[in-house]
Amino acid sequence: MQHIIDRFISYVTVDTESDPNSESTPSTKKQWDLANKLVEELKQIGLEEVTIDENAYIMATLPSNVDFEVPTIGFVSHFDTSPDFSGANVKPQIVKDYDGKDIVLNKELNIVLSPAYFDDLLQYKGQTIITTDGTTLLGADDKAGITEIVSAMEHLIKNPDIKHGRIRIGFTPDEEIGRGAHKFDVAKFNADWAYTMDGSQIGELEYENFNAAGVKLTFNGKSVHPGYAKGKMINSVLLANKFISKLPQKEVPEKTTGYEGFFHVNHITGSIEATEVQMIIRDHSMKKFKKRKKFIKSLAKKFNKKYAEKFGSDIVQCTIDDQYYNMREKVEPVMHIVDIAEKAMKELNIKPLIKAIRGGTDGSQLSYMGLPCPNIFAGGHNFHGKYEYVPVESMVKATEVIVKIAEITAERAKNGKI
Known part of the structure; x- marks a missing residue:
């Protein structure tokens, strides 16, 4: 021994x-x-x-x-x-x-x-x-x-x-x-x-x-002096927070077990101008795994549609890479x-x-x-x-x-x- x-x-x-x-x-x-x-x-x-x-x-x-x-x-x-x-x-x-x-x-x-x-x-x-x-x-x-x-x-x-x-x-x-x-x-x-x-x-x-994927989300903002920011500033940190709040609250690692899948936000860095969120998606079922990836993409699409006129271009970029099956x-x-x-x-x-x-x-x-x-x-x-x-x-x-x-x-x- x-x-x-x-x-x-x-x-x-x-x-x-x-x-x-x-x-x-x-x-x-x-x-x-x-x-x-x-x-x-x-x-x-x-x-x-x-x-x-x-x-x-x-x-x-x-x-x-x-x-x-x-x-x-x-x-x-x-x-x-x-x-x-x-x-x-x-x-x-x-x-x-x-x-x-x-x-x-x-x-x-x-x-x-x-x-x-x-x-x-x-x-x-x-x-x-x-x-x-x-x-x-x-x-x-x-x-x-x-x-x-x-x-x-x-x-x-x-x-x-x-x-x-x-x-x-x-x-x-x-x-x-x-x-x-x-x-x-x-x-x-x-x-x-x-x-x-x-x-x-x-x-x-x-x-x-698990079937596994890594997600990278980049939120874009507009920095303006806070004293004169009304109607102009877009805070990417708050955007990222709002996005995360839309994820199913019970489908996270600390609340799942067995064959239950999850979304897991594991890294955030950012400022007013740009915030990057990294997360992982996990599910044993391939059908549910694909559904989870589709959910993230559709959520990003909704954010972009909502802010399209104000921001002038996509406010969030979403990349999803499969890791293993x-x-x-x-x-x-x-x-x-x-x-x-x-x-x-x-x-x-x-x-x-x-x-x-x-x-x-x-x-x-x-x-x-x-x-x-x-x-x-x-x-x-x-x-x-x-x-x-x-x-x-x-x-x-x-x-x-x-x-x-x-x-x-x-x-x-x-x-x-x-």
Whole structure:
């Protein structure tokens, strides 16, 4: 277990925050720091065909150790962290034998991780938990996944008695800004199917996710001295506020669950002359997803019509870009890949929690690129913020699941069941 702790901490203490406003890949130069470190580590543990391309996509191979044909499987994780909260100077704290009480993350700032608010904590009583110090995110999303994949490959290399087919692993940049799979070379990866190790609590197994789009709204105004502004000034900040007030108030992340979709305003910058609003649209149903996009466009059209005469041109510009789609359509025809992961968990006494992701993973896009790719738990909780934590035992179990999937795949291939 200590080996996994040390590996995980060596990853999370490297700042890899991505930047949605950058057009480069990776979106931040600092992602190269961990990417290059990973390449060297993969070579050191004995993987073959270790490559990193000009966009920092990493791939490597563990060759088959059997003399019969086995489908090539893959495991994928991302090394960037979310720009929603700082990932610089991460100082992990290790809480051994968690007693089920409040965990003080930062005494000076009075930041407490409490099971009274985050009740998932209680299921890890008695375990070792890694937390933040309350000033940064942790980075378990998805450096826990990377830790598990590397550790599983190392275990298979050191234990050749465990029979497996050819295994490919891939690490990507920029997943947190929706671009993790954009430049992933599926043909080069050359796997029959793969799994992203990017879920949350132990047992999660997911092959459904949101359909997702990003929205950029730019509101235009006219600045006039406030003392003489009557009938002349158009305040773009107030326009943006009025637009936001027209969104369904109950269809926001904090008031939805399960298969319920939402509109989420996540960034606003502006002045009287111009205000930019960024938001995301999410829905599991493609029909409802399209309806949500149509609603935003029609609302923008109404604003432009209302202010056309006064402003002289469109007062709001609306751009909607699809980000990823529900992978269910691509995974259902090959459900045996989900069955294998479910069987692996059950053999390890892990209760599979098969549910829809209220988000997306690289696997969402990869599935539509020809690589069916369900998602498996990596163990972390409370992603993208200072309350993020990961139980070490969950990372250990995720590592074991990877090994078991490889073993079951080979066994089924040998028995002609794939």
